[in-house]
Amino acid sequence: MTEADIPALVQARYGTTTNTVATGGVDGGGITTLGTLLQHRSVRHFLPEKIPKGxxxxxxxxxxxxxxxxxxxxxxxxxxxxxxxxxxxxxxxxxxxxxxxxxxxxxxxxxxxxxxxxxxxxxxxxxxxxxxxxxxxxxxxxxxxxxxxxxxxxxxxxxxxxxxxxxxxxxxxxxxxxxxxxxxxxxxxxxxxxxxxxxTAVKPRLPQKEVLHKETWNSDAKEGGAETQTGNLAEYDVTLASFNAGERREGVPAWTQRSARRIETVESLHGRHVLKDVLQQKGFNLK
Ligand SMILES: Cc1cc2nc3c(=O)[nH]c(=O)nc-3n(C[C@H](O)[C@H](O)[C@H](O)COP(=O)(O)O)c2cc1C
The missing domain is CATH 3.40.109.10 (NADH Oxidase)
Structure with missing residues (x-):
């Protein structure tokens, strides 16, 4: 891992090969750490081995x-x-x-x-x-x-x-x-x-421009209307669909749809709706 690898890893995080995020100022020491962070992916398949002692x-x-x-x-x-x-x-x-x-x-x-x-x-x-x-x-x-x-x-x-x-x-x-x-x-x-x-491959995230607000929240008025966010999310739906196709994950709904479903009903919380009561029972008073 060298300094030269960082821009490509940043682009991969957004599922793009073009330079959509201008990176810079990486000199030396933190490169391995950045490489580890930028290449994160969840692992759900493990070898049947213990982890090394210590x-x-x-x-x-x-x-x-x-x-x-x-x-x-x-x-x-x-x-x-x-x-x-x-x-x-x-x-x-x-x-x-x-x-x-x-x-x-x-x-x-x-x-x-x-x-x-x-x-x-x-x-x-x-x-x-x-x-x-x-x-x-x-x-x-x-x-x-x-x-x-x-x-x-x-x-x-x-x-x-x-x-x-x-x-x-x-x-x-x-x-x-x-x-x-x-x-x-x-x-x-x-x-x-x-x-x-x-x-698995690195899973792309929302475009950086969707989550990064500079100085103040990017209001719709300032950014030229609600289309800005809608456009960012539509862009991400396409990026993630392409990631899912690459992972041979067929029939996965678009991110916006899947996310909306994930919070649609009480049932979609998978039992977690009782958390407040459990917290009370466990002595967390939550005043
Ligand atoms: C707090 C938290 C809880 C999560 N719970 C689960 C889980 O129960 N099962 C699962 O398969 N993945 C779980 N994930 C993993 C996310 O699905 C995953 O981080 C997300 O899809 C992004 O993929 P990536 O980590 O490969 O980049 C969880 C992640 C976080 C941060």
Whole structure:
């Protein structure tokens, strides 16, 4: 990987070969990191091998290296390697087989239990823990840690796939993992050695101009009407259709349609609509 490879990797991220995003200013040190980030793809096919001894510890150290609000470190992670235990977790997490296949399944949790104890230790009320803000903080901290873990795994030559389905049956998963009060699974990450016969291409993202706003939000008026966004999304529908065709994924609806369906009904939340109640039961008060 050299500096010269970066522009092509950036274009690939948008599914284009032409220079739609002007990159520059890359000099030396961060090239390997950028290469890892830009070549990310979810891996859902793993070799039946354990990950090398010591990799779990590196991955978790990387996760703990993420920034964390006020250094409060309001997250914890449960590592599942035992096949039977992982099988039960997989069943609760949308019954996704790649979780069973992966030798390591990390479940990242928002953890306000630790700070509850810290408050008690100092005879303080811990009133702040009862607000939505703290749950959001803990979820953000867990997300940042999970992303560092994922990037670390990828840097080690492993593959990973996030599992939001860890919230499909939050109560049951909490029971399986024996999570204490004020600890809840936010997402999982399945990790293992990628099966080299089933490598997928990099999945293009929305055009950068659709997500990047400079100085202020690109209002419709400023950008010449609602057609700008409609045009960006139509462009992405075409780009992603071409990606899906390349991956031989037939009959996948356009991104706009698929996304609209994903949020169409309560059922499309796959059980996650109970999350607020489960959070209350687990001691997150969400005032
Ligand atoms: C929080 C989160 C939860 C996810 N949950 C799942 C999941 O349960 N099952 C799955 O197959 N992929 C899951 N994914 C992976 C996304 O589908 C994937 O990242 C997205 O389609 C983009 O593809 P890429 O990661 O290959 O670039 C999840 C990703 C994130 C960030």
């Amino acid at each position: 990799n779990l510890e590196i991955i978790i150290a990387a996760a703990q290296s993420a920034a964390t609000s006020s250094n409060l470190q309001t997250w914890s992670v449960v590592a599942l390697e035992d096949p039977e235990h992982k099988d039960k977790a997989a069943t609760l997490c949308g019954d996704q087989d790649f979780i069973r296949q992966a030798p390591l399944f990390l479940i990242f949790c928002a953890d306000l239990n630790r700070l509850t104890k810290v408050s008690a230790q100092h005879g303080l009320r811990g009133e702040g823990l009862e607000f939505t803000e703290m749950f959001l903080m803990a979820s953000l901290d867990a997300g940042l840690a999970g992303q560092n873990a994922t990037v670390a795994a990828e840097a080690l030559g492993l593959g990973a796939c996030y599992v939001g389905a860890a919230r499909n049956k939050p109560h049951e998963l909490a029971k399986l993992l024996k999570l204490p009060s004020r600890v809840i699974a936010v997402f999982g990450v399945a990790i293992g050695k990628p099966d080299p016969t089933k490598v």
